[in-house]
Amino acid sequence: MGLFQKPQSDFPTKYSIQGKKIICPHCGNDTFFLRPEILLNTRGLAFFDLDWANKSASALICGSCSRIEWFFNLPSELR
Ligand SMILES: [Zn+2]
Structure with missing residues (x-):
């Protein structure tokens, strides 16, 4: 899986983690595109230097900014 795979949904969705809704710290929007289980040790992401990590993480891309x-x-989807 890579950063440039098709989003799971065509529309941005609300997500929460640990029971708290995720809000974009830049624009305050609350809907995101989710790209789960991105490998962090793939070429181009090595600069993150996350050798201590599980080698995969989820990215939420703000639907607005x-x-x-x-x-x-993995964040939970809010319905
Ligand atoms: Zn935003």
């Missing part, structure tokens, strides 16, 4: 938020745990 496109800021990327990273989480090691």
Whole structure:
């Protein structure tokens, strides 16, 4: 899986982690595109230097300003 795979949904969705809704710290938007289980040790991401990590993480891309938020745990979808 890579950063440039098709998003799971065509529409941005609300997510929470540890029971708290995720809000974009840049624009305040609360809907994101999820790209789960991105490998962090692939070429081009090595600069993150996350040897201590599980080698994969989830990225949420803000549906409004496109800021990327990273989480090691998979965020839950809010319905
Ligand atoms: Zn945003």
